[in-house]
Amino acid sequence: MARIRVLVVDDHRIFAESLAAALAAEQDVDVAAAGSGPAALRALERSAGEGRRFDVLLVDADLGTGLTDPGPAPLRPPVHDTGPPGEGGVVDGLSLVTAVRTAQPAVRTVVLAERDDPRRAAAALQAGAGGWVAKDCSLSRLLAVIRGVLRDETHLPPALLTGVLRELTAARKHRTESERLVESLTPREREVLRCMVAGLGRKAVAERLYLSPHTVRTHMQNVLGKLGVHSTLAAVALARRAGVGPVEDLPAVGSTG
Structure with missing residues (x-):
């Protein structure tokens, strides 16, 4: 048995x-x-x-x-x-x-x-x-x-x-809407969003993507605007609903390997 x-x-x-x-x-x-x-x-x-x-x-x-x-x-x-x-x-x-x-x-x-x-x-x-x-x-x-x-x-x-079926249907609707909003982002904006999901601040995002802090600030503002949210926290929550994960580990600026 x-x-x-x-x-x-x-x-x-x-x-x-x-x-x-x-x-x-x-x-x-x-x-x-x-x-x-x-x-x-x-x-x-x-x-x-x-x-x-x-x-x-x-x-x-x-x-x-x-x-x-x-x-x-x-x-x-x-x-x-x-x-x-x-x-x-x-x-x-x-x-x-x-x-x-x-x-x-x-x-x-x-x-x-x-x-x-x-x-x-x-x-x-x-x-x-x-x-x-x-x-x-x-x-x-x-x-x-x-x-x-x-x-x-x-x-x-x-x-x-x-x-439960009602909740799952509503969750799917929100996820679909979130996916549509994320798809409106440019490739660079999606990279920035993934950095935000990883919890990186503006300076860390700039170092990771080899951009100036000013450029990162502009990208972050564009991400919030396109997603229709007013804070990084809300953007991260929407990104997770859409299945967006954190940025993968990349070598730090100036590192060798």
């Missing part, structure tokens, strides 16, 4: 341990628990290095937003703690979903939520989650979702479906 390796990620230790213990009672499920996003990422990296990758992550939608237990608590076998909560900084639930999709795309993620929220559920799907499940659902329902996402199914509560 092929076993399913599940990692529960929740900074409420009682919930995480209880859920992990319940899942561990299933004959075809191996389960571990992590009390924070950084602990989950370490567990994923360690398991991959050992050739025993996790199949599914169950991630708390509110991970990193509340108080956490300051110390580790051992779990009974076959459940194992992956590290003390809060260690290594805060990683929220959706950021963890995105990180996992990037680092280990074969791992499926399911977001566990205290309440139904179409906007957050849509964001979770966009981040790469395969499902959104209420924490008060039955264990049999959760197991069905776990097995479903392994078949590349997407699982949402029926009551959320309409709202």
